[in-house]
Amino acid sequence: MKPNFSRRRMLTGLMAGAGVAMLAGCDRMTQSTQFGALLRNTEKLTMSGQRLLLGRQSLAREYSVADLSPVFRANGTQSPDSEEYAHLLEHGFVDWRLQVDGLVQQPLSLSLADLKRLPSRTQITRHDCVEGWSAIGQWQGVHLGRILDIARLKPGARYVIFHCADELEKTFDGSGRYYESIDLPDAYHPQTILAYAMNGKNLPVAHGAPLRLRVERQLGYKHAKYLMRIEVVSAFDTLWGGRGGYWEDRGYEWYAGI
Ligand SMILES: Nc1nc2c(c(=O)[nH]1)N[C@H]1C(S)=C(S)[C@@H](COP(=O)(O)O)O[C@H]1N2
Numbered sequence: 001m002k003p004n005f006s007r008r009r010m011l012t013g014l015m016a017g018a019g020v021a022m023l024a025g026c027d028r029m030t031q032s033t034q035f036g037a038l039l040r041n042t043e044k045l046t047m048s049g050q051r052l053l054l055g056r057q058s059l060a061r062e063y064s065v066a067d068l069s070p071v072f073r074a075n076g077t078q079s080p081d082s083e084e085y086a087h088l089l090e091h092g093f094v095d096w097r098l099q100v101d102g103l104v105q106q107p108l109s110l111s112l113a114d115l116k117r118l119p120s121r122t123q124i125t126r127h128d129c130v131e132g133w134s135a136i137g138q139w140q141g142v143h144l145g146r147i148l149d150i151a152r153l154k155p156g157a158r159y160v161i162f163h164c165a166d167e168l169e170k171t172f173d174g175s176g177r178y179y180e181s182i183d184l185p186d187a188y189h190p191q192t193i194l195a196y197a198m199n200g201k202n203l204p205v206a207h208g209a210p211l212r213l214r215v216e217r218q219l220g221y222k223h224a225k226y227l228m229r230i231e232v233v234s235a236f237d238t239l240w241g242g243r244g245g246y247w248e249d250r251g252y253e254w255y256a257g258i
């Protein structure tokens with residue numbers, strides 16, 4: 001019982017202290033044989049270390065309304081230029097549907113109204129882009145985990161792929177289309193939501209209307225905008241560049257934890 005107790009105390013301390021405390025905590029953590037073996041066996045402390053030590057359920061910091069950025073920059077695609085999207089936008093997204101398929105027992109086709117009828121979560125968080133800017137915004141949407149529960153995962157489900165409406169790069173084969181992926185622990189994280197509102201209003205086009213992902217423990221490029229389809233898969237190596245995302249296929253890390 002005793003080692004368990006002290007390990008739990010260390011974890012609590014780590015969660016409270018975040019980044020800086022984590023380095024000091026790691027030294028102590030390696031003294032525990034189980035954690036030591038775990039760390040020696042993992043090549044990437046950024047991914048495995050951070051996630052196992054801090055816990056997959058630890059929350060990103062949340063802010064107050066007073067902290068909202070007066071200007072929240074838009075990045076990447078700011079208005080998908082396809083005819084399909086133009087049509088959807090013109091009709092206020094009433095014809096838009098979110099497809100949920102792949103390794104699920106009950107594929108879904110959800111309207112914006114369907115999503116808005118489900119219980120929602122509102123969170124004020126800081127968005128961090130690898131390009132070196134941050135902004136604090138308020139997001140409202142449905143837990144991704146709730147949607148996955150409604151669709152009921154099939155055995156073998158491991159990742160959720162987000163297919164977007166926009167092509168960030170024009171290519172002949174469609175490989176310039178934006179997409180992203182996360183694993184199930186991130187999908188079920190309490191702050192991982194499909195957001196339809198930003199700062200109290202319907203999601204603006206520049207920020208991903210009608211629906212975008214918020215996955216608050218990860219960097220900006222993971223937060224897929226202009227969602228069209230969610231596909232549950234066992235692996236993503238056969239998809240486009242095989243690295244699990246538009247930017248990942250161009251060299252960025254798949255796990256972009258912050
Ligand atoms: N569909 C899509 N999602 C996207 C992008 C994009 O170009 N297309 N850019 C990503 C990047 S790099 C960032 S920083 C954020 C920007 O979100 P914002 O425009 O709301 O600031 O969206 C991410 N999601």
Ligand SMILES: [Mo]
Pocket residue numbers: 075128129130131220221
């Ligand atoms: Mo970004």
